[in-house]
Each structure stands twice: as C-alpha cells, then as structure tokens.
Amino acid sequence: MTASPIKAILFDKDGTLLDYQRTWAPINRAAADLAASGDPALAAHLLSVGGMDPESGQTSSNSLLAAGNTDEIARAWIEAGARFSVGELTAALDTLFTAAVSDAVPVTNLVKLFRNLHERGFRLGIASSDSQAAIEGLVERLSLTPWIDFIAGYDSGYGVKPEPGMLLAFCEAMGVSPAQTAVVGDNPHDMNMAISGGAGLRVGVLTGTGTRDVLQPLCDVCLPGIQTLATDIFENIAASRT
Template identity: 30%
Template sequence: MQWILFDKDGTLIYFDQSWTRIGIQLVDDFIERYRASIADVEQAYKDLGVVDRDILPGSVMASGSLEEMIAHFNQIANRDVSDWVKEHSQTLIDQREPDNEWVDGVYEMLETLRQRGYKLAIVTSDTRKGTEQFLEATDSEHLFDVIISTEAHAVEKPNPEVLKPLFEQHEVQPEEIMMVGDTPNDIQTAINAQLGYSVAVLTGVGEKESFTQADRIVDDATAVLDILNDI
C-alpha cells in the first residue's frame, strides 16, 4: 500500500452529533413541508430511521448517501423532491457547528504513517467548509496529501468518481490504495474503485453486520498500523 484514504466523521474523529441533529431537522422540515402528500407521518419517520428523536444505526439517515436519502424522500412524498432535499440539506450543513474530537490514538497513528512514508488522504461526505473547520480546529492539514470533500450536486461515495482528484493529481494505481471508513458506503467506494484493501471501523454509524464486504473490521482506525504490517 502507498496511499491510505480515511473517511472523517466516525473514522478519524468520533461521530459528530451535530450530524444527528441535522438529519432529524431535515426529516422534520421535509415532513412539515410535504405533510399533505405523506400518507402516514409516524411511518415516514420510521422509514427514514428517526425514532424517539434519534437516528437508528444502519438506517438511511444514519449512513445512506444523499442519493439514497432522496430516493426515500421521493417515495414517501410520492413526488420528486430532489432539488428541495439537496438545497435544504446544504443549508443545514452550512449552518452546522461541528464537534472535532479525535478518536483516541488516531492523530499519533497518522503521524507514524507519515513518518513511514505513506501518503494520506481524507475522503469525506462533509463540505469543504466543514472539512476546513476540522483541519483548522485539529491543526492537522499538514498530515494529508489530498483532501476530498463533497459539495451539493457533486458525486459522492460510493461513486468511484469521487476519487478522481486523487488519480488526476498523483500517479497511483487503485491496488496501491487502502480505504478506511465507518459506513458501508466507504467500503463500497473501495470496491467500486477497485482499491487494494478496505478497512471498516466501529467508531461511527456503521454496524458490524453491514461490513460483510470489508477486508477487515476493526474497533478503530489505529489498527491500520498492524494491518499494514500484516499485509
């Protein structure tokens, strides 16, 4: 392996509860706006994974892509609400005040990887603004060679095109890359892009049972050092 790609929220840092608040707010606003088209409001919340004012692990609101969320919203509203979901979710994200707490030992692991000559990248579904806030708050921009964020209307994980900036800027083969993330979409990105190795971590929203396609499932990202020694 030459490159290690890391998801951010739930992988490098503990899952940011502001994402939960945003997700619930998005569902609340959606149901309020399209209530006349929704047959069963209580069932709509359940279908989206919002129960008792929390988001259920493994649900579309917990770990689904924006496209998957939109598909659920469209089905529940029985109409195309794609533009509203994209624009409103972006507004909520822009207003977010993120938490940025490193997973224990991860910062030190990143420094060790750099010392050993590995190239490091962030591939996140967060926006450029949120990612820059993270880098500034944690003083960690120097650790990463490539930073890929996701803006509204752009491709996102698990679409392999999300990795286009990496391949355009650096001479690297897919089999020389490891992907580390906390959701099935992270692992599916590795599969779709034919990356060399995928590691699922349990510090985020993904459930262990959902990582059947990962090469390794570990408690947290610090295990990457041992995995690299093994392979």
C-alpha cells in the same frame, strides 16, 4: 490483506473519523426539524425515511442518513412530505451540516494519528458523502490541514459513493494505483467504492453505523476503530517497504 505495498490511505469521514452517534444524532434531528418546518410528526417520519429511529436515535447501516449525500436526502424527504424544492432543501441542509462541524466528536486524537501516518510516508485523503465545504471546515477546525493531501465531497465532481470516482481521483492526485491504496470506512458504501475502484486494502471500522456482520464480508480487516490503524496494520506495511 493484500501483498501489494500500500502508499496512500483514503478515509471516510462520518463514522470513521467522527463518532457517528455522538456527532450526527443531534444533527439529523435538526435537519429533520428544518425539512419538516417545525412539524414534529413529519420530522419523525422524515427521520424514519432516512433510516434513523426517532425514539432511540440509532441510524441503520447503509441507510439514507448513514450513507446518502445531501441531494439524495433532500429528494427523499421532499417525496416524503417536506415542502421545499430540491435546490432549496439541499442548500439549507448543506448549510446546516457545514455549520455542525463545530460540534463534531472525533473518535481519537486525529492530529496524532494523521501525523504518525504522514511520518511513515503515507499520502492521506478524506472522501465523504458530505459536502466539500463541510469536510474542509472539519479539517481546519481539527488542525489536520498539514497532513491531508486530498478532499472529496459529494459535490466535488468525482461522483458519489459507492461509485469509484472519489477513490480514482485520489489515486490520480497522489500518483499511486488503486492497488497501492487503502480505503477506511464504516459503511458498505465505503467498502463497495473500494471494491469497484480496485483498492488494495479495505478496512472496516465499527465507530459508525456499520456492524461487523455487515462489514466483514466486504472488507479485508474489521477494526473497532481507527485508533489502532498505525500499530495494527500500517506499521507492518510501512516496515515491509523499507
């Protein structure tokens, strides 16, 4: 881990705050059905293109469905046979993904975790390849608004992962340097955003599609999940600042 004092933490959403398999396996199937206009063979093909096994429901790390944004998914699926324009399918998928926050499954008690980190003095943000509206809907639904200082989606104007724009925008908004910022995520896209943006600490978690073998070379520390962040990492950092 870096010796630089961490003052802010930027979280990925899906696979980090939310259990990827329990939350997104049914949503991905619904999205493929929508894009395939009810054609089951095409829907299965679109899932495969997206990196999800149509039979098992498992999604590959760093695949389109694991790490891509809605525009990227729409373009790939249209190329694979979906009969929509890019604008039509992107809008339809964004609507589906935003509505799906009602069925999201958190990996832990996020209110307790974020309140704990906030009380320790950390500024907190969420950066996702989902839309800003979907992130805002999730934050509201899970009662996280008092502790979230920043939200960035693929359509927020900061660029997309693994580019560093979301991280740099978070740092600017919080008045901290990238070296004072930790990035927490389940996917190489998250870690590569952190690397390209110069984040001071990269934390990989295993509640999404990324495996330890995939994440370990890219992160400073790899945890089973964010459940132990406050005690395993940030408690020590907070203590070192006092």
